[in-house]
Amino acid sequence: MQVTALTTYPIKGCYRVARQRARVHPWGLDGDRRWLIVDAATGDAVTQREVAALTSLRPSLGADGALTVAAPERPDLVVAEPADGPAQTVTVWGFTGAAARAGEAADDWLSDALDRKVRLVWLDDPTRRVIKPPYAWPGDVVSFADGYPLLLANAASLVALNDWLAEAQEPEWPLPMERFRPNVVVSGAPAWAEDDWVGRVLRIGGVTYRVPEACGRCVVTTTDQETGERGREPLRTLARYRTVGQKLLFGVNLIPESPGEIAVGDPVTVG
Incomplete structure (x- = not known):
């Protein structure tokens, strides 16, 4: 094989x-699922189970870890890893813990793209979530x-x-x-x-x-x-x-x- x-x-x-x-x-693999979109009000993960439009968001990572997101008919979003960003409590599959907020500009861009109020967060400490x-x-x-x-x-x-x-x-x-x-x-x-x-x-x-x-x-x-x-x-x-x-x-x-x-x-x- x-x-x-x-x-x-x-x-x-x-x-x-x-x-x-x-x-x-x-x-996991480097660059895999360290970023997450969450509901702005609840902090719950927004996934394809509920929002199929996520397929239209095409992310890529630069050598410095910066995230670029492309979407139809809008300028690219570019976000640096928010290592010192304010903490946001998020919930993913029974896990509730902290992640770092990417900032209002990213939140606004994604909220417009998905037509719902969301926030973008980054898992600053990838050892935080245990299996x-x-x-x-x-x-x-x-x-x-x-x-x-x-x-x-x-x-x-x-x-x-x-x-x-x-x-x-x-x-x-x-x-x-x-x-x-x-x-x-x-x-x-x-x-x-x-x-x-x-x-x-x-x-x-x-x-x-x-x-x-x-x-x-x-x-x-x-x-x-x-x-x-x-x-x-x-x-x-x-x-x-x-x-x-x-x-x-x-x-x-x-x-x-x-x-x-x-x-x-x-x-x-x-x-």
Whole structure:
């Protein structure tokens, strides 16, 4: 097996950035989900589950960590990492803690783009959010990702899923891998081989990872990442073929055991 794609998402819920290589930290890949858009009144995370328009925001990161966000018909937003920004209490998937506010200019730009009052924050201390039990070990941390530092998908499993869609003559066929928003895509394994990796150790290049559990999928996978339009797939088909314990499974979560670097083309082995 080998890595065929690496992807990061600088702002949780927004457009992706394709990578050739990335540094692995305990909380995830460098540049992945350190930024977050929150409701201005509550501090709750604003995600694609509620706001599909996040797909129209295209972020990128400069060498100095500065964030640039592009959106249709408006000038780019450029924001430096607000290391000394005022604290904002935010809530993401049961975690409530502090993040640094990016400032009113960023808040106003994003509020106009999304037509709702929001704020932009940055996770100034990426060790602040610990992974919830029962799969976490002491010291396991995560950025603003849903639950784990990395998500891995198997290219052959997407082929199998698209075969099911074709057999059912689903008009949304074929679906691209981008629907599942993985960090790492691997090829060279049979479809659904990743089911057997749960509870084991995976090695990608020079970095090892625990595979705590498979990933249960949500409405975000029904969102076209290019247009923001929503359909009913792949959840309808996953419900028929991939329901385990009331979860619709596609991909597996990863927890790094040590820092390092991974790249497209790296070999992948299962321990």
